[in-house]
Every structure is written in C-alpha cells, then in structure tokens.
Amino acid sequence: MRANILIFILLISLLTSSVEVSCQSENENKIKSIENRIKFLADSQVEYYKQLEGVKYKWIQEQLKKYAIPKIDEEGFLVYHSAMALFYIDKYGQSKWVAHMILPDIATGVETRTNDFRQDSMVSVGTPDKIDYFNSGYDRGHLAPSADFRWSRKALSESYFYSNMSPQKPEFNRGKWSQVEDFFRQYVLHTGHAIFIVTGGLLNDTIKKSIGINKRIKVPPYFYKIAVDLEAKPARAIGFYLLNGTNTKPITAYTLPIDSIEKKTGIDFFPLLPDTLENRIETMNDISLWQSKETKGNVKPLEPEEMPKGAINTIDAEKFVDKKATVCGTVVATRVLKDNKGVVVNLDQRFPNNLFSFTIWQSNIPNFSYEPATFLINKKICITGTISLYRGKPTTEARNEKAIEIISDEKE
Numbered sequence: 001m002r003a004n005i006l007i008f009i010l011l012i013s014l015l016t017s018s019v020e021v022s023c024q025s026e027n028e029n030k031i032k033s034i035e036n037r038i039k040f041l042a043d044s045q046v047e048y049y050k051q052l053e054g055v056k057y058k059w060i061q062e063q064l065k066k067y068a069i070p071k072i073d074e075e076g077f078l079v080y081h082s083a084m085a086l087f088y089i090d091k092y093g094q095s096k097w098v099a100h101m102i103l104p105d106i107a108t109g110v111e112t113r114t115n116d117f118r119q120d121s122m123v124s125v126g127t128p129d130k131i132d133y134f135n136s137g138y139d140r141g142h143l144a145p146s147a148d149f150r151w152s153r154k155a156l157s158e159s160y161f162y163s164n165m166s167p168q169k170p171e172f173n174r175g176k177w178s179q180v181e182d183f184f185r186q187y188v189l190h191t192g193h194a195i196f197i198v199t200g201g202l203l204n205d206t207i208k209k210s211i212g213i214n215k216r217i218k219v220p221p222y223f224y225k226i227a228v229d230l231e232a233k234p235a236r237a238i239g240f241y242l243l244n245g246t247n248t249k250p251i252t253a254y255t256l257p258i259d260s261i262e263k264k265t266g267i268d269f270f271p272l273l274p275d276t277l278e279n280r281i282e283t284m285n286d287i288s289l290w291q292s293k294e295t296k297g298n299v300k301p302l303e304p305e306e307m308p309k310g311a312i313n314t315i316d317a318e319k320f321v322d323k324k325a326t327v328c329g330t331v332v333a334t335r336v337l338k339d340n341k342g343v344v345v346n347l348d349q350r351f352p353n354n355l356f357s358f359t360i361w362q363s364n365i366p367n368f369s370y371e372p373a374t375f376l377i378n379k380k381i382c383i384t385g386t387i388s389l390y391r392g393k394p395t396t397e398a399r400n401e402k403a404i405e406i407i408s409d410e411k412e
Contacts, residue, residue: 053152057082060101067230068099068196071268079122079163083155084144086163089203090125093132093210093217094166097200097267098143102188105151113146114156120163127162132212138219141168143199145181166201167211167219169245176247176254177223180240183251183290184227190292193231198269200224201244220244224261226269227290228281236289237270237281249315250349253300258282297332298349302380308407311382314348314356317394320387327356327396328382328407334373343373345398347381358383358396367400380408 064085072078076089076096084100117140120127133140143164149155158164168177188195201220209219226239239261242254258269259282270278288296301313311326312319320327329347336343342361349355360372382405385396398404 053154056103056105056152057155060103061085063101063196064099067272068101068198068228068270069272070097070099070198071271073268077123077125079120081122081155081158081161083149083152084158084164086143088120088123088127088163091218092203093128093212094203095143095163095200096203097198098164099196099198100144100148101194101196102148102184103151103194104188104192106148106185107189109150109152111150111153111156114153114160116157117160117162117165120161123163128165128212128217129162132162132217133165133167136167136211137169138167138211139170139173140165141173141177143201144197147181147185148197166223167217168223171246172223172242172244176242176251179251180225180242180254184225186292186295187227187229187290191229191232193229196228196230196270198226200265200267202265204266222264224256224265226258226261228270232289235277235281236286237284238287238290239285249301250298250353250355252287252298255285255287255300257285295350295353298353299330299332301348301355302328302330306380306407308382308405314394317356317387318389321389321394322387324384324386326382326384326405327358327387327394328380329356330380331376331378334377336373345372345376345383347383354393356394357390358385358398360398364397364399369401372398376404379406381406 060083061080064080069085070087072087074089076087079086079088084098086095086098088095117130119129140162142159143166144159146156146159149159184195184197187193200223202222202224203218203220207218207220211217211219221244222241223244224239224241226237228237229235237258239256239258240251240254241256241261241264247254262269262282270282273281287298291298301315303313307313307328308326311328314327314329317325317327327347331345331347333346333350334343335351340362342359342365344357344359346354346357360368365372383396383398384403384405385398387394387396389395
C-alpha cells in the first residue's frame with residue numbers, strides 16, 4: 001500500500017512538471033514571437049526612414065532647381081549634393097554661392113557635428129584641403145551650416161566638404177555670423193516653414209588677400225546670407241551682409257534687401273521666380289517679419305546722423321560706464337517691476353538681448369507728465385544720466401522728465 005502511494009505521488013509530480021514545462025515552453029514561444037514582430041517592425045521603420053530621407057533629398061534638389069539657383073554667367077562647377085547645391089569657382093578656391101533649405105525637421109533632428117572635413121570629389125578640378133587652412137589664422141567657415149542639416153547624417157556630413165568652406169575670421173565665424181545662422185533656424189522652428197537660403201562671400205578679381213598652398217583661396221572681405229520664405233502668405237525675403245571681421249552691432253543692423261546684395265555681388269538671385277514675385281520680395285527689408293515672439297520689435301541702433309550732437313547709441317553705452325552720457329535709441333519694450341517698484345525701459349533690443357536700459361523708480365514717477373510704461377513705446381529718445389552696469393549690461397536712471405528727450409514719435 002505504501003509503495004502504491006509513493007508511485008502515485010511520483011506520477012503526480014511528473015505530470016505537474018510536464019504541464020509546467022509545457023506552459024513555460026508555450027509562454028517562451030509567445031515571447032519570442034512578439035520579440036520577432038517588434039524587431040520586424042523596427043527594421044521596417046528604419047527602412048522606411050531611409051526611404052523617406054531619400055525622397056527628401058530628391059524633393060530638396062527639385063525645389064532648389066525650380067526656385068533657388070542663382071543665374072550663372074561665368075565658368076565654374078555646378079554641383080548638387082544630397083541637400084545643397086553649390087557653384088565652385090577654381091580661381092577663388094571656393095564656391096561663389098551655396099544654396100540649401102532649412103526644413104522644420106531640425107526640430108526633431110538629433111545629428112551633431114561630424115567634423116569630417118574633406119575634399120569634394122564631385123569638383124573635378126579638386127578643392128582645397130586641410131593643409132590650405134592650417135595655421136592661416138582663418139576658420140574653415142561653413143557657407144551652408146552643418147546645424148541646418150541635423151535631420152540627416154548624410155546631409156550634415158556633406159556640409160564638411162571643402163567646397164562648402166570659405167576662410168572666415170574667427171571673431172566673425174563664431175560671433176555675429178553664427179547668430180545670423182541661428183536666427184534663421186529659430187524662424188523655421190517658430191513658423192514651421194521650409195525656407196531657401198543662399199550664402200556666399202564677396203568674390204571678385206580685385207581681392208588681394210589669399211591663403212593656402214599657392215595662395216589658391218581668396219579671402220572674401222564680406223559675406224552675405226539671403227533667405228526666402230515662399231510658404232509665408234505673402235512670400236517674404238531678407239538678406240544679411242556682414243564684414244569678415246568684427247561686427248559690433250546687433251545683427252538687425254546688418255540686414256539688406258536682396259536687390260542691394262545683388263548690386264554688391266553682381267549675382268542675380270532667384271531669377272527663376274515669376275518676375276512680379278521676384279521684384280516684390282527682392283526689395284523687402286523688414287526684419288520684424290522674421291522675428292519670433294521673443295525678438296520681435298528689436299531694431300538696429302541709431303546712426304550718428306539720427307542723434308543730437310555729442311550723443312551716443314546703445315552700442316557705445318558700455319564705453320561710458322561711471323560717466324555721464326546721453327544715450328539714444330528706440331524704445332522697444334517697457335516693464336513694470338514687481339510690486340510696482342518702477343519701470344524698466346529697453347532701447348533697441350528686448351530682454352534678454354538688451355543692449356541698454358534705464359529705470360524710472362516709483363518715487364520718481366510723479367516727476368513725469370505722462371505714464372512712461374505706455375507713452376514711451378516705439379519712440380526714439382535720448383536719456384541723459386550716469387552709466388553703470390547691472391548684470392553686465394549698461395544702464396542708468398531717469399529721475400524726471402527733463403532727463404528724457406523725445407527725438408521722434410515714429411517707429412522705423
């Protein structure tokens with residue numbers, strides 16, 4: 001009897017074990033099946049993204065050919081890469097211009113600098129190389145910046161071809177030029193529009209400065225960057241033109257209409273657009289159309305002829321710290337301080353890019369016949385006072401109405 005019981009227990013144990021193994025095997029199979037499906041979907045997604053990127057390349061080239069290629073009237077090499085087109089001229093050792101698009105895809109792009117500078121094999125006469133820039137005192141400055149292609153590893157890498165480089169002073173490339181590049185990326189992020197960009201240096205046969213082996217690379221004295229947004233209603237355009245060196249003013253001071261840049265460069269930009277559209281947008285120079293909410297309203301500092309004799313603009317204010325000076329500019333923003341302690345007035349540039357500000361403390365408000373926070377907006381004024389620094393920015397106080405001279409009621 002005891003033996004039978006032991007045999008029965010053994011059989012039950014074997015049966016239970018068999019069921020557990022069977023269940024475990026079934027669950028394992030389900031897990032493997034789901035994992036295989038996930039892998040298949042992941043592989044399919046990668047493949048679809050590759051296909052999508054390839055179609056985007058074709059679309060960009062199609063758009064560039066249709067709208068953005070400048071008129072070509074001299075010998076050179078027109079080259080189309082995945083996401084940019086360039087016109088390389090051997091006697092200058094660089095491209096006369098590079099055309100590309102900034103896509104809203106930069107919002108989700110994760111690609112970063114590759115730094116794989118290399119010659120462009122699609123330029124049959126050869127392009128400069130690392131040795132041509134080595135110890136020259138100039139940066140290998142991108143014409144089409146790599147950050148504009150962070151949605152594509154391939155396109156970003158191609159921006160490091162030497163055909164997309166031009167000798168730029170470090171203080172230029174890493175200063176105001178970088179701000180101009182970022183300005184257009186911020187516009188795309190703000191609007192969600194894809195825009196056309198054409199960039200180049202001022203190149204002609206009168207340039208004497210050159211670098212590289214056999215002095216093959218001419219150094220442009222100026223650089224331009226032109227943007228056109230055909231998705232905006234109505235379409236809009238603007239250009240920037242900066243010295244290849246130190247530019248001290250805010251970038252808003254360096255805007256020019258395309259017509260003016262055409263006169264300086266001798267290049268006919270956007271000739272493929274309908275004449276009526278081309279003529280209209282190439283005279284545009286309204287920076288406010290391109291500014292985000294954070295920067296809208298910023299204006300360029302006043303020129304000497306716009307100010308009273310002996311006055312200075314907001315750029316020069318920092319040179320007069322601890323001194324009494326008359327600073328002139330356009331009131332672009334005012335802000336009532338917490339607990340109504342006073343009013344802060346910004347000239348030319350809004351916070352946090354403010355160049356100069358002044359404060360009217362609450363105790364001094366009765367000394368004004370108007371409400372400063374609202375009355376001064378958009379007016380060109382001059383404020384006289386002792387300049388000090390607050391958080392690294394020049395500022396002063398206005399204790400009464402006589403400290404402020406209104407020189408124009410109109411906003412440019």
